[in-house]
Amino acid sequence: MLAAKLILEQGIVVEGLNFFTGFCVEGHTHAIRRQRAGRLKRNNALWVAEQLGIKLHIIDVVEEYKTVVLNPKHGYGAHLNPCLDCKVFMVKKAKNWMEQHGFDFIVTGEVVGQRPMSQRKETMPIVAKESGADDRLLRPLCAEHLPKTLPEREGWVDRSKLPGFSGRGRKPQIELAHSFGFKEYSQPAGGCCFLTNEHYTTKLLDLWNHKGKRDYELDDIMLLKVGRHLRPRPHFKMIIGREEGENNFLQGYRDRFTHCYPLSHKGPFALVAGEISEEDVALAAGVTARYSDAKAEERVEVHVAHLDGRSASSVVKPLLPEDILPSWYV
Numbered sequence: 001m002l003a004a005k006l007i008l009e010q011g012i013v014v015e016g017l018n019f020f021t022g023f024c025v026e027g028h029t030h031a032i033r034r035q036r037a038g039r040l041k042r043n044n045a046l047w048v049a050e051q052l053g054i055k056l057h058i059i060d061v062v063e064e065y066k067t068v069v070l071n072p073k074h075g076y077g078a079h080l081n082p083c084l085d086c087k088v089f090m091v092k093k094a095k096n097w098m099e100q101h102g103f104d105f106i107v108t109g110e111v112v113g114q115r116p117m118s119q120r121k122e123t124m125p126i127v128a129k130e131s132g133a134d135d136r137l138l139r140p141l142c143a144e145h146l147p148k149t150l151p152e153r154e155g156w157v158d159r160s161k162l163p164g165f166s167g168r169g170r171k172p173q174i175e176l177a178h179s180f181g182f183k184e185y186s187q188p189a190g191g192c193c194f195l196t197n198e199h200y201t202t203k204l205l206d207l208w209n210h211k212g213k214r215d216y217e218l219d220d221i222m223l224l225k226v227g228r229h230l231r232p233r234p235h236f237k238m239i240i241g242r243e244e245g246e247n248n249f250l251q252g253y254r255d256r257f258t259h260c261y262p263l264s265h266k267g268p269f270a271l272v273a274g275e276i277s278e279e280d281v282a283l284a285a286g287v288t289a290r291y292s293d294a295k296a297e298e299r300v301e302v303h304v305a306h307l308d309g310r311s312a313s314s315v316v317k318p319l320l321p322e323d324i325l326p327s328w329y330v
Helices: 002-008 044-052 062-070 083-100 124-131 171-179 198-211 218-223 244-251 278-290
Strands: 016-020 056-060 228-233 236-240 258-262 270-274 300-305 311-316
Touching: 002 044, 002 171, 016 044, 016 083, 044 056, 056 083, 062 083, 083 124, 198 228, 228 278, 236 278, 244 258, 258 278, 270 278, 278 300, 278 311
Parallel strands: 016 056
Antiparallel strands: 228 236, 236 270, 258 270, 258 300, 300 311
């Protein structure tokens, strides 16, 4: 938002690019769950473009992005976040888009020293070089700390009007936002990619381990964002809705998974992934009952529907808290 605004202030036409990888936090999880009920649900990229008065192009890169996630040239961060390869990938996509649509240079909101992988002084030149953007990549927020780019040398952009932010702090950015009259903006730290989240990447590794290969489909990574994930037995996993929004979302997959839900009491909708025996069905029903409003009851009626069309309702005893082993949680 700030980088684009600085360039707009110099009378230059700016359009936004938002790359959809499937690992985004905003616009999916926030839309499903009822957290922060008092706040409007929105896609922040669209909202920012509206505040700036610019066009936004949302580009689906789910399939292309697999190479970045599965085989990052520069490795991962603390979890499965290929941040440097990700930045190279997105700037390269932006360069291609720029050339196809007659634009002259690329602007990003990067700040020297702000991120431990992709925004160090020694790695920022790597992004420019490997993406092919070279000196058509301008980082307005930290321009003072970097060599002049083509837009600055040619006089398209007045370098003297660009700030010289650096480091992990966000106070200068917040002050700049206020000076532009921005009273609301996305969280200025923390990122919005699930690949930086330890709990999410643990579930992704579990998926790969039980698939027997490092690969994924869009539905795989979407489901990892939703619900409580348990693996009661090595050969099957359960995804259990934690609230109404998640239950509704999981029901969209009812034709692709064995699923169960309580009939006699209010409770979760649960998907069962894997081949399961009759004994496993009873276990899955007991787990589902445990997370219902009847967890303290002696008996709960649970409906189980199989992929082959079979379905049945049975009365089960909810598993006690101590029966849900810590090792079951993914």
